[in-house]
Structure formats: C-alpha cells, structure tokens
Amino acid sequence: MRKIWDIAWQYLYTTYKDRSSFVYGFAMPLIFTTVIGFGIAGFGGGEPQTTWRLDLVDNDRSAISQSLADHLASDPVLDVHPTDTTSAAAALAAAETSAVLTLPAGLGEQLLMGERINLDFQMNVEEPVTAQVVEQAVLAALSQVSSAVNIAETSLRVAEDLQLFSLDGAPLPRDYFNQSLDATDTAWAAGAPVTVLSRQVTGRTQTEPQIPLGFQQTSPGVGVMFTMFFITYGGASLLLEREQGTLRRLLVTPTPKWMILSGKILGIFLAGLVQFGILVLFGQFVFGVDWGAQPAALALMMVAFVFCITCFSILLAALVRTFAQLDALSMLIILPLSGLGGAMWPIEITPTWMQQLALFLPTGWAMRGFHDIVTRGLGFSDVLQEAGMLFGFALAFLLIGIWRFRYE
Numbered sequence: 220m221r222k223i224w225d226i227a228w229q230y231l232y233t234t235y236k237d238r239s240s241f242v243y244g245f246a247m248p249l250i251f252t253t254v255i256g257f258g259i260a261g262f263g264g265g266e267p268q269t270t271w272r273l274d275l276v277d278n279d280r281s282a283i284s285q286s287l288a289d290h291l292a293s294d295p296v297l298d299v300h301p302t303d304t305t306s307a308a309a310a311l312a313a314a315e316t317s318a319v320l321t322l323p324a325g326l327g328e329q330l331l332m333g334e335r336i337n338l339d340f341q342m343n344v345e346e347p348v349t350a351q352v353v354e355q356a357v358l359a360a361l362s363q364v365s366s367a368v369n370i371a372e373t374s375l376r377v378a379e380d381l382q383l384f385s386l387d388g389a390p391l392p393r394d395y396f397n398q399s400l401d402a403t404d405t406a407w408a409a410g411a412p413v414t415v416l417s418r419q420v421t422g423r424t425q426t427e428p429q430i431p432l433g434f435q436q437t438s439p440g441v442g443v444m445f446t447m448f449f450i451t452y453g454g455a456s457l458l459l460e461r462e463q464g465t466l467r468r469l470l471v472t473p474t475p476k477w478m479i480l481s482g483k484i485l486g487i488f489l490a491g492l493v494q495f496g497i498l499v500l501f502g503q504f505v506f507g508v509d510w511g512a513q514p515a516a517l518a519l520m521m522v523a524f525v526f527c528i529t530c531f532s533i534l535l536a537a538l539v540r541t542f543a544q545l546d547a548l549s550m551l552i553i554l555p556l557s558g559l560g561g562a563m564w565p566i567e568i569t570p571t572w573m574q575q576l577a578l579f580l581p582t583g584w585a586m587r588g589f590h591d592i593v594t595r596g597l598g599f600s601d602v603l604q605e606a607g608m609l610f611g612f613a614l615a616f617l618l619i620g621i622w623r624f625r626y627e
Contacts, residue, residue: 222474226482227489234453234490243452244494248445249501256437256506270298271317271353274307281327282397286367286404290360291320297356311341318342318353330368331396371399430567431594438502438510439589440562443582444553446495447528451549453487454532457624458542466626476626484529491525511592516599520592523609524585530613531581533620561586584608 234240275291277284292299300316307319321339329336340357375396383389390398460466469479499517502508511517535552539545557563559573560582566574577583588605591597 222478223482223485226469226474226479227486230453230456230483230486231490234456234486240449244445244449244490245497248441248494248498251445252434252437252441252498252502252506255441256434270296272298272300272315273353273357274300274302274310274316274319276302276304276307276319276321278304278324279322279326282400283327283330283364283368284322286400287322287360287364289404290363291357294356294360296352311343314343316343318357320357330365331372367400367403370403371396374399430565431590432565434502434506434508435590435594436565438498438506438508439586439593440557440564442495442498442502443524443560443562443585443589444557445498446491446525447531447553447557447582448549449494450487450491450525450528451532451535451545451553453483453490453529454534454536455542455545455549457483457533457536458539458545461625461627462542470626479626480533480621480624484533487532488526488529491529492521495521495525508593509596511596511598513592513598516592516597516602519599519606520585520588520602520609523606523613524581524588527581527585527609527613527616530616530620533624534616537620537623537625556580556582559583561590581609581612584612 273291275288277288288299288301291297300310302310304321307316307321310316311319319339319341321341323336323339326336338361340354342354375392378384378395379392384392384395389395457466466479470476499510499521503510535545535548539548560566560577560580561569562582562585566577566583566586577586584605588602588609591602591605595601
C-alpha cells in the first residue's frame with residue numbers, strides 16, 4: 220500500500236505543480252458554470268408567477284360583498300384590484316388582468332332571501348390556464364362566504380326561536396345577522412379547527428418531471444463535463460509516461476505492474492474527486508445551489524462518478540496508441556457523452572429517444588443521480604441505483620482497460 224500511495228502522491232504532485240491544471244481544472248469550469256448558469260436562468264421564463272390579478276367590481280357594497288372581497292384578498296394566489304365596470308373592461312381588453320368578477324347590486328339581499336345568484340366572471344382568453352386558477356380561487360372564496368351566510372342565518376333563526384329580539388336592549392335582527400357574519404369571518408381568519416398538512420416523502424412518487432434551470436443545471440452539468448476532461452487527461456498521462464520512458468523505468472524497479480497501475484488510478488481518482496468537490500462547494504456557497512441535506516448521498520454519487528470516469532480514462536488509454544491520439548479523441552468522446560447524458564442541458568427537454576439513450580451512458584446516470592440530490596431533494600437510498608450503475612460501468616471499463624493496457 221505504501222508504494223501505491225507514493226505513486227499516487229507523485230501523480231498529484233506532478234499534476235498540481237503544473238499551473239495549467241488550475242486553469243483547465245478549476246478556472247474554466249467555474250467560468251462556464253457562471254456564464255451558462257446565468258444564461259439559462261431565464262429558460263423557464265424567469266421566476267414563476269405566484270399571484271394573479273383579479274379585478275373586482277363591487278356594485279352591492281353590502282356586508283356580504285365585503286366579506287367576499289376580504290376572502291378573495293386573503294387568498295395568496297390572488298392580487299385583487301377593486302375597480303369599476305369600465306376600468307375592469309379596459310383592463311381585460313388590454314390583457315392586464317387575468318379575470319374580472321362583478322358582484323351585482325342586491326347580492327346581499329338575494330342571498331338572505333335564499334335566492335340563487337349567478338355572478339359575472341370574465342376570463343382573459345389569452346391566459347386560459349391562469350384564468351382557471353383564478354376561477355378556482357373565486358369558487359373557494361364563494362364557498363367560504365356561503366358557509367358563513369348559512370351559519371349566520373342559522374344563528375338568526377335560533378335567536379328568533381328563543382325570542383331574543385323581544386328582550387330589552389336586544390340588537391336588531393339585521394345587526395345580529397351582520398355580527399354573526401363577522402364572527403364567522405373572524406373564525407375563518409383564525410383558521411379551521413382541522414387542517415391538512417401536506418408533505419413530500421422521499422421516493423419517486425412525482426410523475427411530472429422537474430426541469431432544472433440556471434445553476435441547478437450548470438453546477439452538476441459543468442462539474443460532470445469538466446471532471447471528465449480532467450480525469451481523461453490523467454489517463455492520457457499514462458501514455459505520455461510510456462512515450463517518455465518514465466513508465467519503463469518504473470517497470471525495472473521491484474514494484475509489480477498492478478501496483479504501478481493501482482497507484483496511477485488512485486492518483487487520478489483523488490485529483491478528480493478534489494476537482495468535483497471544489498465545483499460543488501463553489502455552486503453551494505457562491506450560487507446557493509442546494510446540494511442536498513444528506514452529505515452521504517452526495518459523497519456516494521461523487522465517489523461512484525469519479526471512479527467510473529477514472530476507469531473510463533484507463534480504458535481510453537488502453538485503446539489508443541499515443542498521447543496525441545487520446546488528446547484529440549477525448550474532445551470527440553466527452554462532448555457527445557456530456558450532451559447525450561444531460562450535462563449540457565436538462566435531459567427533460569430532449570426527445571424521448573434521447574432520454575432513453577441517456578440510460579445507456581454513465582453521464583446519463585451521473586446527471587440523474589446528481590439531479591435527484593439537487594433538483595428533487597432526494598436522499599441516500601434514492602441514489603443507490605444510480606451509484607450502482609456507475610460502479611457497474613466502472614467495473615466493465617476497468618476490466619477491459621487492464622486487459623488491453625500495454626506498459627511498453
């Protein structure tokens with residue numbers, strides 16, 4: 220083990236002694252992460268809209284219409300604009316509002332008489348989906364007001380049955396009804412006695428794909444692509460040492476071949492791990508990328524991916540004859556692998572055949588695992604499949620690489 224570590228340490232010393240390693244291994248990936256991250260941040264149309272404008276025309280001006288307006292205003296998805304009929308029509312024609320709700324005069328009286336009422340709700344035809352969201356919010360508010368009116372009416376009937384209004388100092392029935400309505404609204408505002416708390420459990424229960432944007436995509440994507448370049452250069456260094464005779468001189472020492480190759484692999488693996496780790500920290504602390512709440516999941520994916528690409532570099536070094544060949548070939552291999560695997564762009568926006576093809580590539584499984592952590596917020600048990608596939612690729616690459624590699 221001592222000799223293996225010495226060979227690995229020698230590789231690390233030689234690699235980081237060269238200043239160009241810092242440029243190509245760290246500076247360029249950080250620049251790419253920054254530029255591309257800002258570039259695709261607006262891919263999805265910027266920050267998602269969280270509120271929608273609703274113009275409210277209140278021609279009733281009663282306690283019930285005011286109660287409905289209050290319920291609408293309290294809905295977090297609505298931006299309620301009280302207005303008049305003319306201004307609302309102009310705003311709708313100019314597509315400045317998602318919908319217009321008109322409360323007719325006599326609304327309160329009709330509700331008290333138990334009559335059915337049809338409210339005028341106009342939607343913006345240019346935003347049908349948004350208008351449907353607003354419509355659902357309006358229906359929810361109407362349901363709350365209807366419930367409040369029913370409660371107030373029940374309270375009024377009970378008071379009448381008890382003949383409370385004949386007592387001295389008793390309020391008028393209408394005032395009593397409005398007080399009951401206010402009490403119901405206050406209870407609504409305080410919160411229902413029973414609420415539903417939703418939570419997302421870990422596991423692949425979500426059917427709609429989450430498309431990573433901005434630095435959620437570039438932080439792992441650029442990390443995968445440039446780590447492949449960096450590690451492949453490590454594999455190519457074996458060919459350079461063979462051409463320069465350094466490897467031959469090592470072979471005349473008492474050190475076995477397997478120990479020499481193991482030391483080289485360990486050195487390349489550690490260098491790749493350091494590079495990817497720095498890119499992760501850069502994304503986390505500079506751009507606020509959430510690399511997950513479970514460091515064990517991230518560590519597993521990093522080890523699996525870096526080891527897989529390290530073995531891949533050994534395979535490439537075994538299949539070509541010279542350093543120049545591998546140097547030229549690496550560009551032709553890594554760029555397609557990165558694109559097809561989803562490192563350059565979100566794989567979710569590509570055609571189905573391309574998403575299926577990514578499942579046959581180590582980069583596809585790597586990006587899938589890293590997005591499980593960054594985009595989907597999954598944990599250790601959820602990335603075991605991705606890590607297992609990467610270790611499977613690594614084993615195949617390593618066996619073929621050792622079989623085909625020529626030391627002289």
